[in-house]
Amino acid sequence: MTPRQRRLGMLLAALACAGIALALVLNAFRSNLVFFFSPSQVAAHEAPASRSFRLGGLVAPGSIRREGDGMTVRFIVTDKAREVPVVYRGLLPDLFREGKGVVARGTLDRSGTFVASEVLAKHDENYMPPEAADALKQAEQVNRRMASQLAEGERETQR
Template sequence: MHPVRKQRLILVLVLVALSSAAVGFVTYAMRENMDYFYAPSAFAAGEVPFEKRIRAGGCVVPGSVQRAEDSLDVQFVITDGEAELAVVFDKILPDLFAEGEAAVISGQLMPSGVLRADQVLAKHDENYTPPEVAESMVSHEGCTDGAKI
């Protein structure tokens, strides 16, 4: 093999190896920032990890919202029609958050089985339901949209 071709081959192989390593490092770093979506029935089945940040979605059960009088703490329950999940949130809820409406919650599952939320996203109009919620929900009588959710 000619020395110039050999140098080019080595250069190409080094570039491929370095770019593969860079892609691997980026993928590994992104893995820490991923939120996995689970329906309340997955929580009831014990399929949800405790150590990861997760997202859950469902319909806020009517009559389940309890607000603390001396702080921003709110407790409520979401359901997918098959199971229910208790949620604790200590920040200001979105204006469109209401009982009987769809919501997506991001946070961490505590060993007690309660989801400690750090973000609550509410359904933004009467025709929209987040795709993750729509796929996981079955018809639920307490939801405003009924079978749409």
Template sequence: MTPTRKKRLILISLVVMGVGVATAIFLTAFKDNMMFFKSPTEVSQNDFPENRSFRLGGMVKEGSLQRIDNSLKIRFSVTDYGADVQVEYEGILPDLFREGQGVVTIGQMREDNVFAAEEVLAKHDENYMPPEVSNILQTEAQQ
């Protein structure tokens, strides 16, 4: 093999290895930042990532809203009309948050089967419902 070909082969090998390493780093970062969306039915069947944040969506169950006195802590249930999940959140809720409306929460399940929400997102106009919530509610209604 001539020295020119040897140099080209080494250069091509280094480029291929560099692309492989960059792809591996990208895929690892993408996996770590991926956030799953789960319905109350899936959560009640223990189909959720453990020790990781995920999104829980559905409707705020009528009559489930409980405010804890002298704090910003609130408890409510999220339902997809097939199952309910108890959610606990401490903070200021969105203005449009209320019972009977679509909601998406971000957080983790605790060992006591309560979803500890870090963020609560409510619908922002009268016609909007998050696509994931709409799909889940349609699936539950058909069953």
């Protein structure tokens, strides 16, 4: 084997190793990537059915129900336009309350219930994850448009 062939072989081996390392890093990144969805997006079937994702919004008032085992909690996450039922088995954060922001990680079951593996509550009065804040703003805008259209329709029928 000539020195030139040896250098070419080493270069090809180095490129192969770099390619394998890059593939492993990208695969690990893709498997750990978890997207955020609002209840409106989940209702519109934009969320993945077979992968884990984050669901964010507000805990609907009056929706928290604890089951007999003391560890399972059912509640509803809303963005003020749509609601998604959630079931979680485990200890909830101390700041978890009705009407407060929440981000849950998990999957959807066949019935449309979000089965959470992790629940995070907002940590103070001013913080909300940017994705959750954006989703709430969008839902609020939709609600305003619908209310104004409804009011216009009522005015039309009164004439």
